[in-house]
Amino acid sequence: MYDFAYHRPKSVADAIGLLKGKTEARVMSGGMTLIPTLKQRLARPSDVVDLGGVKELAGIKVEGNNVVIGGMTRHADVASSADVKAAIPALAYLAGHIGDPQVRNRGTMGGSVANNDPAADYPGAVVALNATVSTNTRKIAADDFFKGLFETALAEGELITGISFPKAEKAAYMKFPNPASRYAMVGVFVAKTAAGVRVAVTGAGATVFRVKAMEEALSKNFSSAAIKDIKIPADGLNSDIHGSAEYRAHLVGVMARRAVDAANK
Amino acid sequence: MTISVAMTVNGKSVSGKVEARTLLVQFLREHLGMTGTHVGCDTSQCGACVVHVDGKSIKSCTILAVQAEGSKVTTIEGLAESADKLHPMQEAFRENHALQCGFCTPGMVMSAIDMVKRHNYQLDEATVRRELEGNLCRCTGYHNIVKAILAAAPAMKSAGV
Ligand SMILES: Cc1cc2nc3c(=O)[nH]c(=O)nc-3n(C[C@H](O)[C@H](O)[C@H](O)COP(=O)(O)OP(=O)(O)OC[C@H]3O[C@@H](n4cnc5c(N)ncnc54)[C@H](O)[C@@H]3O)c2cc1C
Ligand code: FES
Numbered sequence: 001m002y003d004f005a006y007h008r009p010k011s012v013a014d015a016i017g018l019l020k021g022k023t024e025a026r027v028m029s030g031g032m033t034l035i036p037t038l039k040q041r042l043a044r045p046s047d048v049v050d051l052g053g054v055k056e057l058a059g060i061k062v063e064g065n066n067v068v069i070g071g072m073t074r075h076a077d078v079a080s081s082a083d084v085k086a087a088i089p090a091l092a093y094l095a096g097h098i099g100d101p102q103v104r105n106r107g108t109m110g111g112s113v114a115n116n117d118p119a120a121d122y123p124g125a126v127v128a129l130n131a132t133v134s135t136n137t138r139k140i141a142a143d144d145f146f147k148g149l150f151e152t153a154l155a156e157g158e159l160i161t162g163i164s165f166p167k168a169e170k171a172a173y174m175k176f177p178n179p180a181s182r183y184a185m186v187g188v189f190v191a192k193t194a195a196g197v198r199v200a201v202t203g204a205g206a207t208v209f210r211v212k213a214m215e216e217a218l219s220k221n222f223s224s225a226a227i228k229d230i231k232i233p234a235d236g237l238n239s240d241i242h243g244s245a246e247y248r249a250h251l252v253g254v255m256a257r258r259a260v261d262a263a264n265k
Numbered sequence: 266m267t268i269s270v271a272m273t274v275n276g277k278s279v280s281g282k283v284e285a286r287t288l289l290v291q292f293l294r295e296h297l298g299m300t301g302t303h304v305g306c307d308t309s310q311c312g313a314c315v316v317h318v319d320g321k322s323i324k325s326c327t328i329l330a331v332q333a334e335g336s337k338v339t340t341i342e343g344l345a346e347s348a349d350k351l352h353p354m355q356e357a358f359r360e361n362h363a364l365q366c367g368f369c370t371p372g373m374v375m376s377a378i379d380m381v382k383r384h385n386y387q388l389d390e391a392t393v394r395r396e397l398e399g400n401l402c403r404c405t406g407y408h409n410i411v412k413a414i415l416a417a418a419p420a421m422k423s424a425g426v
């Protein structure tokens with residue numbers, strides 16, 4: 001790891017101030033992705049701005065029909081939150097199945113969503129629940145946030161401050177974890193909210209995507225039987241030593257049906 | 266960039282000068298000479314480096330020493346009351362032959378204590394196996410580690426630790 005200048009601001013305003021004009025600076029939340037990246041010398045930031053001391057960024061609030069989760073909220077805190085379990089149990093379940101207990105004690109929602117790893121779990125929940133990502137400058141709808149492989153709508157120096165998830169009438173997440181890394185080979189988040197039914201797939205493509213054909217079928221009949229004949233094209237899906245594109249396409253169907261069954265329980 | 270850090274390690278106040286990039290595990294091993302915490306993979310996967318920071322188990326190879334500023338850190342060296350009075354989890358590992366080469370053991374024990382407390386001293390085998398996802402062992406096949414943790418849970422409860 002190359003050395004860098006380290007900063008530990010206490011407020012979002014101070015963090016933004018520290019990032020200003022430093023094009024090679026990086027923010028750090030849980031560090032569970034950033035530190036391994038620095039060790040491999042895949043990044044060489046001049047400055048690391050640690051959000052760990054920014055109290056206003058961590059926490060979970062219920063605001064009307066929404067659960068609002070701060071960017072610095074750790075996966076373990078989402079998994080064990082009574083508010084999240086009551087409002088959107090599928091989201092607590094998802095957080096409790098990220099990596100391992102030690103990763104969940106450090107990794108954060110803001111870091112995971114900003115990083116947009118193709119195999120990350122949270123993007124599935126953000127898109128399926130039609131969540132809104134808040135930054136220091138604006139609010140971004142889920143459908144406009146994830147742009148591609150490790151790519152998001154965030155501008156340079158823009159920070160995720162929190163994410164607002166509408167409560168779901170029914171929701172479930174089913175993940176086929178890679179047996180070694182525990183990242184999603186394929187994860188499907190199915191949700192029925194006031195805005196309708198959404199099916200979001202993570203792990204299978206370059207970034208999270210929706211399956212409109214399944215959403216239409218489930219809007220008419222929210223049962224796994226309604227989607228059993230819907231085939232996912234393998235074209236453009238991820239293909240690697242862990243599984244071919246065809247295998248992942250098949251898994252999307254299996255995980256989606258399991259998710260619908262779990263949501264109906 | 267050189268930074269001064271201060272934290273509590275196993276109940277003692279410690280401080281030192283580190284680089285911004287110094288990992289907590291390097292601070293423990295190389296600055297404080299506490300080599301009980303191991304580095305197995307250095308890629309955040311094996312759990313040999315697990316310590317507690319403010320009561321939570323974390324991988325000390327994936328946190329900077331400066332991030333632990335002001336924290337209470339507990340390592341494997343901080344568990345036993347004395348050389349002949351081990352922590353109930355260490356005792357259970359010994360009783361159940363839960364280690365062979367011992368390389369993974371410090372991390373296993375630290376993860377195990379955190380999991381027992383988080384589950385309020387009540388665990389079943391499936392829970393223990395799932396909770397051990399972040400700890401790799403190349404020798405034992407895990408079976409005796411799981412047995413040891415299940416045995417230690419009630420022992421920790423009655424010892425009040
Ligand atoms: C062994 C292991 C297993 C894992 N398994 C899984 C898994 O199964 N599923 C899964 O989804 N993830 C998994 N992860 C990743 C983990 O969830 C990370 O915590 C997460 O991807 C990044 O979150 P972080 O808080 O650690 O971010 P960091 O590492 O601190 O940051 C990641 C990136 O996001 C940027 N960033 C951080 N915070 C913000 C913010 N608030 N605003 C804007 N940009 C920001 C940083 O600059 C950096 O580029 C695993 C990680 C490890 C080490
Ligand atoms: S050395 Fe830290 S996880 Fe392997």
Ligand code: FES
Pocket residue numbers: 363364365366367368369370401402403404405
């Ligand atoms: S006892 Fe050898 S690695 Fe676990």
